[in-house]
Amino acid sequence: MSSALAEPALASSAPTAAALEFRGVAQAFAARSGTARGTHDGATQVLRDIHLELAPGEILALLGPSGSGKSTLLRIAAGLDSPSAGELLVGGAPSTGISPLCAVGFQEPRLLPWLSVHDNVALGLPKGTDKREGRAAVVRLLALVGLEHCADYRPAEISGGMAQRASLARALARRPGVLLLDEPFGALDALTRLKMQDLLLRVHEAEPTTVLLVTHDVDEALALADRIVVLGSEPSIPGATIQHVLEVPGDRPRDRADVELATLRGTLLATLGVDPHRR
Ligand SMILES: Nc1ncnc2c1ncn2[C@@H]1O[C@H](COP(=O)(O)OP(=O)(O)O)[C@@H](O)[C@H]1O
Numbered sequence: 647m648s649s650a651l652a653e654p655a656l657a658s659s660a661p662t663a664a665a666l667e668f669r670g671v672a673q674a675f676a677a678r679s680g681t682a683r684g685t686h687d688g689a690t691q692v693l694r695d696i697h698l699e700l701a702p703g704e705i706l707a708l709l710g711p712s713g714s715g716k717s718t719l720l721r722i723a724a725g726l727d728s729p730s731a732g733e734l735l736v737g738g739a740p741s742t743g744i745s746p747l748c749a750v751g752f753q754e755p756r757l758l759p760w761l762s763v764h765d766n767v768a769l770g771l772p773k774g775t776d777k778r779e780g781r782a783a784v785v786r787l788l789a790l791v792g793l794e795h796c797a798d799y800r801p802a803e804i805s806g807g808m809a810q811r812a813s814l815a816r817a818l819a820r821r822p823g824v825l826l827l828d829e830p831f832g833a834l835d836a837l838t839r840l841k842m843q844d845l846l847l848r849v850h851e852a853e854p855t856t857v858l859l860v861t862h863d864v865d866e867a868l869a870l871a872d873r874i875v876v877l878g879s880e881p882s883i884p885g886a887t888i889q890h891v892l893e894v895p896g897d898r899p900r901d902r903a904d905v906e907l908a909t910l911r912g913t914l915l916a917t918l919g920v921d922p923h924r925r
């Protein structure tokens with residue numbers, strides 16, 4: 647982990663949203679076997695030529711077929727993997743390794759089963775946070791995600807949706823300038839998923855961060871994002887890149903039945919190779 651992680655921060659002050667930029671980012675992995683698609687010189691090209699800039703406070707949804715490299719791009723943004731080419735900038739500065747400005751949330755809440763909900767959220771606090779301030783921050787975040795009554799529960803005693811809310815609070819405890827979410831609601835039932843989407847919007851208002859949201863759900867992207875980026879590849883060129891960038895009209899919260907959004911939904915589904923009239 648980067649030594650910059652040890653920087654203490656005031657847990658109670660609001661985070662400042664940071665810009666995130668991919669400059670010519672590519673990713674290739676050493677091939678596990680010579681039969682993989684896109685295999686070239688013993689490496690599999692997963693991403694190529696990604697140029698993308700997220701403005702501070704923007705919510706950007708990343709869509710793409712399964713295996714198109716969405717998680718790979720998010721891991722690069724998180725500093726969990728280094729790109730094979732190109733550069734990542736966080737808050738306007740080149741970033742390698744895990745940036746103290748970024749926090750990540752995954753599809754599984756990844757809570758520690760032996761710790762209470764409170765203590766799991768406290769794990770996200772920046773190192774060196776004053777104890778009293780840390781406690782106050784956790785209490786505030788638990789209230790923000792509606793878990794104030796579950797502080798002492800263990801992860802096994804709460805529902806999947808509640809665990810995902812605790813996971814979100816833990817990510818926010820880091821006071822991230824950039825929140826990176828990889829299909830965060832993908833494992834939840836449809837109703838809980840909608841509630842979590844509303845919660846994410848409330849959280850985004852209360853804690854201004856930039857959000858990169860990986861999702862395979864077109865409706866989720868349309869409900870939440872300022873812009874939607876679609877990753878995809880062409881048959882003859884190894885590696886996925888940005889195929890479409892779409893600005894989503896209308897202030898949030900949006901009317902899910904809006905006609906303009908329905909048209910965009912059709913466009914996005916067609917881009918993803920799904921016939922919108924057959925769903
Ligand atoms: N560490 C790795 N080593 C080798 N191949 C990988 C690794 N991580 C991902 N891949 C490959 O990269 C491709 C994209 O994966 P991923 O980013 O998980 O796609 P998505 O999230 O869009 O479904 C897949 O073919 C996957 O097998």
Ligand SMILES: [Mg+2]
Pocket residue numbers: 716717718
């Ligand atoms: Mg993925």
